[in-house]
Amino acid sequence: MATLPPNVKDLLADLIARYRSQVDYLAIRLEAAEGADILFRGNKIETLSEGIAIGGHVRACHKGGWGFASFNQLATLKERIEEAIAAAQLVGDEETLLAEVPPIQDTCILPLSGTDPRQVPLADKKALCQHYGEILRSISPQIATISVRYGDSAQRVILATSEGTLLEQSWVDMEMRFAATARNGETVQTGRETTGSRKAYEDLIGLDEQVRSAAQRAVDSLALPPVKGSTYTVVIDPILSGLFVHEAFGHLSEADMAYENPDLLETMSIGRRFGSPELQIFDGAAPAGHRGSYVYDDEGTPATTTQLIKDGILVGRLHSRETAGKLGEAVTGNARCLNYHYPPIVRMTNTWIERGNTPVKDLLNDIEEGVYARNWLGGMTNGEMFTFAAGEAWMIRKGEIAEPVRDVTLSGNAFKTLADIEAIGDDFFWDESGGCGKGGQSGLPVGCGGPSLRIRNVVVGGEAMD
Structure with a gap:
């Protein structure tokens, strides 16, 4: 599981306090993310991966000019802050106009109503993609190509600003996309379905009818007349x-x-x-x-x-x-x-x-x-x-x-x-x-x-x- 150091909020507060006087606005956003990505196309798995990413970015605003620096090594955060500040000071020559927002100190975790996809083995996600792929292919010999795309992502974000905001948010997002292309001579038709959820892995299970309908539409469309423009x-x-x-x-x-x-x-x-x-x-x-x-x-x-x-x-x-x-x-x-x-x-x-x-x-x-x-x-x-x-x-x-x-x-x-x-x-x-x-x-x-x-x-x- 992607993690940030336990004292990271204290670190951000110290850095904000050190550099806040050099610009009109300073924000540091840290992120720990993990997810899976699967692409099943034709009759084989083309992508099968799980990844972890830890990084962040710095935004600084001085006299209306913005500096931005991103990083994936927390040890370089001080240097990235100085880069963003230097860039903002270099380009800023007007007035910083940011609508006022009260400083926020809060922690928000978007709850799941069912299974967290991080608890599902990658092999099970792969099998789900293959299952839906077999449904797409099974509709007709006229199905020429099919694809099933699966993705999930869990993000934990911490935001600290020079105005006093210290905010933590986390959520999990899931998505699947299905496509089937049917061919009859020179005539080619495609059917698609997509679904997404921030609630439960179960929302991606049991979609057989939805998947089947995408392939069936592609096949049925082959015999239809084109609309008169x-x-x-x-x-x-x-x-x-x-x-x-x-x-x-x-x-x-x-x-x-x-x-x-x-x-x-x-x-x-x-x-x-x-x-x-x-x-x-x-x-x-x-x-x-x-x-x-x-x-x-x-x-x-x-x-x-x-x-x-x-x-x-x-x-x-x-x-x-x-x-x-x-x-x-x-x-x-x-x-x-x-x-x-x-x-x-x-x-x-x-x-x-x-x-x-x-x-x-x-x-x-x-x-x-x-x-x-x-x-x-x-x-x-x-x-x-x-x-x-x-x-x-x-x-x-x-x-x-x-x-x-x-x-x-x-x-x-x-x-x-x-x-x-x-x-x-x-x-x-x-x-x-x-x-x-x-x-x-x-x-x-x-x-x-x-x-x-x-x-x-x-x-x-x-x-x-x-």
Whole structure:
């Protein structure tokens, strides 16, 4: 088990006291982590590893300039502090603006409700991956390739700052990803499923039906006609709604994106209307039990729930202490780092659209020709533009679900799409499978949620056809 010295908090306090007068702000973050990583692809194990990492980083701010140094030998901490301070003093030439946060002294251990994955032998985890791989392969001879990815990570983090914060947090995170690709001549289709948990290893067991459905979708899609590219009214399920609010809108709500981009800051101006009065969007780590949940962020700011859109109007954005200070807004507790190799940056936590009042079956009403899409295969965003690939889709004809179709991609402008939401379903689902990437820090656990949505004027299947 990865451990830090028993007197490490005293060491940090002594070093902070020695160097705090040289800069406006000084923070030391220590981390002890351990985890397992398994990749089963084709018919063999390609990755099978367990690892332990102990390290940390130092952040110093002087006259608005930041210095950063990471390390994996505690004996070099004094030298890394001096490096970070020297860098901050070299680049700082303005004013340090950090929103005020009361100093915190606390210890928070996220409890598990079941088995800790560290207590499960690596051989058992390997056997679980092979079991799911055999299920993927068994569905059809048309399955060409399969992959099963397993990962778990346990982290213990200690944060000490020049403002008096001394904080310890620990948690365990688990994730599995399944993919099957089917081939028939030149036609290739893929089915995917992902799952994650911060509660128990048992959450990764007994997923046979979920795994089987990924492979079956890939095989079934081979015989489906591709969707005719056009602009449709689309109904999407809660999983796609969660993906949309995270990827297409959530990143635009991260305040470092805005204050570094005056055009985006103007577009994302507080008080601007983006949707109907029924539209409510939130982000927050305060709701317990989700993969993006925590008590304090990586700057020691208490977790919150931030309403981003209220009654269709932009009312908030996500902040670190620096972005809140520079924009004169309240801190939200959204400064996060993947591990000690990186500094905290503004990141989403759990992001969701609140459920609406329209019964799900009524979302199809009066749609002469449209598309119903559920689950996801992948996607990409570029600023306010997005493209997502649906895992499954059907045509809607005369208000009813009709024939299934494949190769369904949904494209558009995030702001226009929010305005084009016609109805919000009364259902809701949390997707705990997300791993978010930003600034080179990929795989940060997040949660996404939402209800089914009815959206007009969505470009489906590529370019719209006249």
